[in-house]
Amino acid sequence: MAEVxxxxxxxxxxxxxxxxxxxxxxxxxxxxxxxxxxxAKEAGIEPGQAYRERREKxxxxxxxxxxxxxxxxxxxxxxxxxxxxxxxxTDDGNKYDFASALRVxxxxxxxxxxxxxxxxxxxxxxxxxxxxxKVDEIxxxxxxxxxxxxxxx
Numbered sequence: 001m002a003e004v005x006x007x008x009x010x011x012x013x014x015x016x017x018x019x020x021x022x023x024x025x026x027x028x029x030x031x032x033x034x035x036x037x038x039x040a041k042e043a044g045i046e047p048g049q050a051y052r053e054r055r056e057k058x059x060x061x062x063x064x065x066x067x068x069x070x071x072x073x074x075x076x077x078x079x080x081x082x083x084x085x086x087x088x089x090t091d092d093g094n095k096y097d098f099a100s101a102l103r104v105x106x107x108x109x110x111x112x113x114x115x116x117x118x119x120x121x122x123x124x125x126x127x128x129x130x131x132x133x134k135v136d137e138i139x140x141x142x143x144x145x146x147x148x149x150x151x152x153x
Contacts, residue, residue: 022043022044022045022049023043023053023060023063025042025043025044026039026040026042026043026045026050027039027063027064027067028067029042029043030064030067030068030071031066031067031068031070031071031074032071032074033071034068034071034072034074034075034104034108036050036051050064065111065115066115068108068111068112068115069112069115069116072105072108072112075101075104075105076105076134076138078101079098079101079102079105079138079142080138080141082096082098083138083141083142083145086145088145098142099142102135102138102139102142105135105138106135109128109131109132109135110128112127112131113127113128113131114127
């Protein structure tokens with residue numbers, strides 16, 4: 001069973017018990033969701049605690065960046081899968097929000113490009129150009145699908 005301690009630092013978490021293994025849970029959730037607030041909630045911490053850890057611990061910062069890249073890849077693949085399969089409805093019956101997905105992809109492309117360039121020893125400009133091409137391709141597919149759906153049959 002995971003060790004549990006009360007977080008005293010900076011008076012956060014209001015004395016709630018926090019697993020000393022929160023970092024693993026946070027990184028896993030961040031990779032899955034690309035959302036710091038959701039990842040912090042799943043890890044049982046306040047987002048501020050994760051941000052402090054990121055600022056103070058270079059190794060945690062690197063793992064954070066890797067998790068965001070993984071989340072970015074998952075989102076990119078999810079959008080492409082939905083477009084290819086014509087899957088426009090979420091599990092709860094709502095329309096899949098392609099516009100928000102594209103905004104997230106565009107918002108994180110610089111940080112993802114930087115991490116990928118560091119990993120592959122390629123220039124950030126080359127990686128960013130590659131990402132831009134992918135995002136543009138996704139936008140074109142979304143626009144084409146929307147236009148096809150709006151035209152009378």
